[in-house]
Amino acid sequence: MSTPSKGSGGDDHSPEHRPDDNPPSGAGDPAADTAAGQRFVLHKPGGEPVKTGRNLPVAIASGCALGALVYFSIFPWPQLFTIITSLGVLIGLRELNRAFGGKGMTLAVAPLAVGGVAMQAGAYFGGADWLAGITAATAIACLAWRLRGGAEGFVADASANLFVLVYLPFLLATWMLLIAHPEDGQYRLVVFIVVTISSDIGGYFAGILLGRHKMAPVISPNKTWEGFGGSVVGCAVAGALCVTLLLDGPWWVGVVLGLAVVLAATVGDLIESLFKRDLGVKDMGRFMPGHGGLMDRIDSLLIAGPVVWIVLSLLLP
Incomplete structure (x- = not known):
């Protein structure tokens, strides 16, 4: 990959x-x-x-290893790929949380993690309708999670959370829509x-x-x-x-x-x-x-x- x-x-x-x-x-x-x-x-x-x-040899080796992991997760059981994308959500969320934290913005890590993983499974087993519903529910959960932080910085934090929600788990879940084709x-x-x-x-x-x-x-x-x-x-x-x-x-x-x-x-x-x-x-x-x-x-x-x-x-x- x-x-x-x-x-x-x-x-x-x-x-x-x-x-x-x-x-x-x-x-x-x-x-x-x-x-x-x-x-x-x-x-x-x-x-x-x-x-x-x-370091080109190291880069090639890393890419081949990840590609092999993806390949063997979709043949012969494509359901296993939901595990790969779910891990991708968690790892990517960790990186994004660190990056946004450096700018003083706070992510609702728990709702994003739970909702992001659910979006992968929902997209594969329920299609685009389930993905849309879980995405909306996760967005509401992220906004509600931030309420306890008060008014200061709310718009910046809310914007960061919605950006991460769409940019990482939602876009990643479209891969599951591809693999779920009957x-x-x-x-x-x-x-x-x-x-x-x-x-x-x-x-x-x-x-x-x-x-x-x-x-x-x-x-x-x-x-x-x-x-x-x-x-x-x-x-x-x-x-x-x-x-x-x-x-x-x-x-x-x-x-x-x-x-x-x-x-x-x-x-x-x-x-x-x-x-x-x-x-x-x-x-x-x-x-x-x-x-x-x-x-x-x-x-x-x-x-x-x-x-x-x-x-x-x-x-x-």
């Missing part, structure tokens, strides 16, 4: 990470860097070394994950090898239009292949899905960039070696999940 390619903020390990002004000695020798435990080094077509911004839910989830990480992979390599023109310098200075083009190509190709091979759908549906995903994934990266900049953090945590926190790894997946569900529901009902 994760790749070595992502980092959403301009200061963290974004796909279009540029070389440092003062690279360490040996930066032109990938073997030396790897042997010394430093960052893996790629080279541009002209031979110029490009730093990836992370005919090919497991494969829909696989298509969603593969197409989304293809955006990361395409943007990563196109960005570090070809990136020149800044895409959103104010929000994420390291993102380039060349990297975005790589994401478009990666998503379109992956979408066409996955839809035809796994869902028995027409290739053009896969292309439409890929284009929708690349837009959603890019927006997800930029949202996370602004979010972390506003809260004054570089990484949300250290959950995954070589990747940062869980929230650093699933930002584009969170935004892409409901988009994939909508596209597939409309074009492949």
Whole structure:
């Protein structure tokens, strides 16, 4: 589910990470860097070394381990995936609580945790209706929980709680709507994950090898239009292949899905960039070696999940 390619903020390990002004000695020798435990080094077509911004072997190993965990949780018992997303809610909530706490805002951790886990099970077993109902009940519980803190800071705390409720457990629960499809839910989830990480992979390599023109310098200075083009190509190709091979759908549906995903994934990266900049953090945590926190790894997946569900529901009902 994760790749070595992502980092959403301009200061963290974004796909279009540029070389440092003062690279360490040996930066032109990938073997030396790897042997010394430093960052893996790629080279541009002209031979110029490009730093990836992370320990690439460790990042790949972490991503593969998480991907294997997801795969074996949906085959052959897709119900087990509710446990994975529920753990994701709890881990992500812990990271978000720490980040918001640094700005003096208080989250209603207990209602968010209980409601967030219930939303995962509700989405899988009851569908969108149950998800909507549990989300509304959790929102009310969070607002009521904050009443005991008095008027000072109420609006800020209430806004933070509602943001977290929607951003983490609600968007995460749309993955359960995908997998709950009665005919090919497991494969829909696989298509969603593969197409989304293809955006990361395409943007990563196109960005570090070809990136020149800044895409959103104010929000994420390291993102380039060349990297975005790589994401478009990666998503379109992956979408066409996955839809035809796994869902028995027409290739053009896969292309439409890929284009929708690349837009959603890019927006997800930029949202996370602004979010972390506003809260004054570089990484949300250290959950995954070589990747940062869980929230650093699933930002584009969170935004892409409901988009994939909508596209597939409309074009492949």
